[in-house]
Amino acid sequence: MKIHEYQGKEIFRQYGVATPRGVACFTVEEAVAAAPVVAVATEVVKGTGRILVVDDEEVVRTAAATMLRHLGYEVVALSDGEEAVLYYRHFGDRIDLVLLDMVMPKMGGRETLKALREVNPAVKVVLSTGFGLNEAAQTILDEGAIGFAQKPYRASDLSQVVAMALRGERVAR
Numbered sequence: 001m002k003i004h005e006y007q008g009k010e011i012f013r014q015y016g017v018a019t020p021r022g023v024a025c026f027t028v029e030e031a032v033a034a035a036p037v038v039a040v041a042t043e044v045v046k047g048t049g050r051i052l053v054v055d056d057e058e059v060v061r062t063a064a065a066t067m068l069r070h071l072g073y074e075v076v077a078l079s080d081g082e083e084a085v086l087y088y089r090h091f092g093d094r095i096d097l098v099l100l101d102m103v104m105p106k107m108g109g110r111e112t113l114k115a116l117r118e119v120n121p122a123v124k125v126v127l128s129t130g131f132g133l134n135e136a137a138q139t140i141l142d143e144g145a146i147g148f149a150q151k152p153y154r155a156s157d158l159s160q161v162v163a164m165a166l167r168g169e170r171v172a173r
Contacts, residue, residue, distance in 0.1 A: 044156050045163040049096035050074040054084040054112065055128070056104040064099060064128075064153060071159050081107030085115040092120050097166055099149065102129035102137060110140050117144055126165050128153075147171040 051073050055061040058079070065077040076095070078084050081104055088095060098116065102109035109127060116123045127140050130151040141148060147165040149158055164171040 043160070044071070045159040046072040047159075047163050047166060048072055049166055050076065050094055051162065052084060052088065052095045052098045053077040054079075054081060054098060054104070055101040056080055057101075060101070060151060064158070067153060067155055067158060068099075068162070071155070071162070073162070080104050081109070081112030081115070084112055085119070088116055088123070089119055092116075092123070096124065097162060098123060098125045099162070100125050100127055100145070102127055102131070102140065110136075110143070113140060113143060113145055124165055124168070126161055141170075 051068055053061055053064045053068065053075055055064065055077075056079055061077050061079065065075040068075045076087065076091075078087060081100075084098070084100070085107070088098070100109050100112055104112075107115070109129075113125055113127075116125065123144075125145045126147040126149050127137055127145040128149045128151055129137055131137065132150065133148055137148060146168070147161050147170060149161045161171050
């Protein structure tokens with residue numbers, strides 16, 4: 001995403017968005033008006049419960065698990081959607097929340113959410129990605145994920161998203 005000046009107006013260009021003329025362009029005002037309202041968390045919220053972290057990247061998975069443990073949660077960390085669904089089938093009654101990566105090999109976030117909801121339609125899932133709250137992420141939220149956490153994680157943001165999701169509040173950060 002870039003901001004350029006064109007005919008005296010600042011223009012916001014979003015690469016990777018197909019349009020009949022190539023690249024999607026918006027004025028800065030249009031881009032700001034269309035952007036979701038996302039509060040910036042400054043307070044770290046501690047909590048309790050068991051969270052299933054599902055991410056194919058070991059560094060990200062370990063960092064999320066460590067951060068959540070420091071916040072007071074018990075954590076089970078798995079590397080892909082297939083493992084997560086298998087684990088959830090056996091121990092889902094012990095899981096309070098799933099922190100789910102959107103893009104993974106074998107079984108991606110969307111497919112994993114669908115399989116988890118077949119086991120338990122009330123499963124609480126927070127979707128996570130480094131790609132931002134894009135159309136693919138919004139589709140998964142529309143299909144039942146309760147929240148969104150942007151990678152890389154900040155302790156304050158992740159703690160608030162998790163706390164709100166555990167209370168059943170829909171949230172995106």
